Amino acid sequence: QVQLQESGPGLVKPSETLSLTCTVSNGSISSYAWSWIRQPPGKGLEWIGYITDSGNSNYNPSLKSRVTISLDTSKNQFSVKLNSVTAADTAVYYCAKGRGFSYGMWFDSWGLGTLVTVSS
Amino acid sequence: YELSQPPSVSVSPGQTATITCSADALARQYTNWYRQKPGQAPVLVIHKDTERPSGIPERFSGSSSGTTVTLTINGVQAEDEADYYCQSADTSVGDRDVVFGGGTKLTVL
Numbered sequence: 001q002v003q004l005q006e007s008g009p010g011l012v013k014p015s016e017t018l019s020l021t022c023t024v025s026n027g028s029i030s031s032y033a034w035s036w037i038r039q040p041p042g043k044g045l046e047w048i049g050y051i052t053d054s055g056n057s058n059y060n061p062s063l064k065s066r067v068t069i070s071l072d073t074s075k076n077q078f079s080v081k082l083n084s085v086t087a088a089d090t091a092v093y094y095c096a097k098g099r100g101f102s103y104g105m106w107f108d109s110w111g112l113g114t115l116v117t118v119s120s
Numbered sequence: 121y122e123l124s125q126p127p128s129v130s131v132s133p134g135q136t137a138t139i140t141c142s143a144d145a146l147a148r149q150y151t152n153w154y155r156q157k158p159g160q161a162p163v164l165v166i167h168k169d170t171e172r173p174s175g176i177p178e179r180f181s182g183s184s185s186g187t188t189v190t191l192t193i194n195g196v197q198a199e200d201e202a203d204y205y206c207q208s209a210d211t212s213v214g215d216r217d218v219v220f221g222g223g224t225k226l227t228v229l
Contacts, residue, residue, distance in 0.1 A: 035218070045154075045162065045205055047218035058215045094161055103168055104149035104209035105216055110161040 002027030004095050004111035012089075012118050018082040022095030022111060029053070029076045033098035033105060036069060036080040038091040039113070046091075050098055050105070051078060085118045092116075121145050121210035123221035130227040137193040139224045141206030144187075149209045151189040153182060156223075157202045165204075166191060193226075201228040 008020035022034070035050035049059035051069045059067050068081045082089060092115050096107040124142045131137040141151060150169050154162035164173055166182035169189055179194045193200055206221040 037220075044223040045156075045207075045220040047220060050216075050218070058217065061217065100150070100167065101216070104152075104211070105218060106150075106152035106164060106167040106207065107154075107162075108164050108167070108173060110163075113161050 002097055002109050004097065004109060006093060006095050006111045006114040008114065008116070010115060010117060012085055012116060013120050014086055014118055015084055018085050018089060018116055018118070019079065020093055020095075020114065020116070021077050021079045024076045024078075024097075027097075029071065029078065030073055033101055034069075034071065034078045035096045035098050035105075035107060037094045037096055037107070039094070040088075040091040048080060048082075048093075052101070087118050090116065090118045121208075121212065121217070121219050123151075123206050123208060123219055125204075125206060125221040125224045127222070128225045128227065130229055131196050132229045133196060133198060135196055137196050137200070137226055139191045139193075139204050139206075139226065140188055141190070141221050142188045143208065145210070145212070149211060151182075151184065151206050151208045153180075153191045154205045154207065155200075155202045156205065162205065196226075196228055198228050201226055 003025045012018045033050045033052045036048040051057040071078045092113040094113045095111045097109040098105045122144045153166040156162040169184045170182045205223045210217040
C-alpha cells in the first residue's frame with residue numbers, strides 16, 4: 001500500500017508563498033496522477049490541482065493563477081506552491097494519489113494532512 | 121459543475137442511511153464517495169458509482185439514477201458516524217476538473 005507524507009512550514013505570512021512537498025513511499029511516483037486537496041477549518045474539501053506521471057498538470061480554476069504543482073521522480077516526491085496567500089488559504093493540506101483517470105479520477109491513498117496557517 | 125449533498129443525515133443504529141449527491145449537469149461523470157472522521161484524512165469507500173474498494177465493509181454500497189448518485193449504508197454502526205463527501209470530475213472543458221460535494225454529516229443516534 002503506497003504511503004504519502006506531507007511536509008513544509010506550518011506558518012506562512014500573508015502575501016508570501018506556501019510551499020509543501022509530498023513524499024511517496026512503497027510505490028513509484030512514475031504512475032498515476034498526484035493531487036493536492038485542502039480543507040479549511042470546519043469546512044469541506046477543495047481540490048487544488050493534480051499532475052500526471054507524464055508531467056501534465058491541471059488546476060482548480062479558482063486557484064489557477066496562483067498555484068503550481070511539480071513532480072520530482074528522482075526523489076519520489078511532488079510539490080505544490082501557492083503564491084500571494086491570504087488568511088483564506090489557511091487549511092489542512094492533503095496530498096493524494098489519483099486513479100481511474102479515464103473515468104474522471106478518484107483518490108485511493110491520502111497523506112495524513114498538514115495544517116498551514118497564514119498569519120503575520 | 122456542482123455536486124449538492126444534504127448537510128446532515130441522522131439514523132439509528134442498525135437502520136439504513138442514504139446520502140444523495142446531485143449533479144447540475146446532464147452529462148455526469150463517475151462519482152466517488154469518501155468517509156472522513158474528525159481529525160483524520162478522507163478514506164475512499166465507493167468509486168465509479170458502485171465499486172467498493174477492498175477493505176470497505178459490504179454494508180457500504182453506491183447507486184446512480186440520472187444525475188443523482190446515492191451512498192447507502194445498511195445496518196449503520198456507531199463507527200459509521202462521520203462526514204461523507206461525493207466527488208466527480210468535470211470534463212466539459214476538455215480536462216478533468218475535480219469537484220467535491222459540500223459534505224454530509226452522518227449522525228448515528
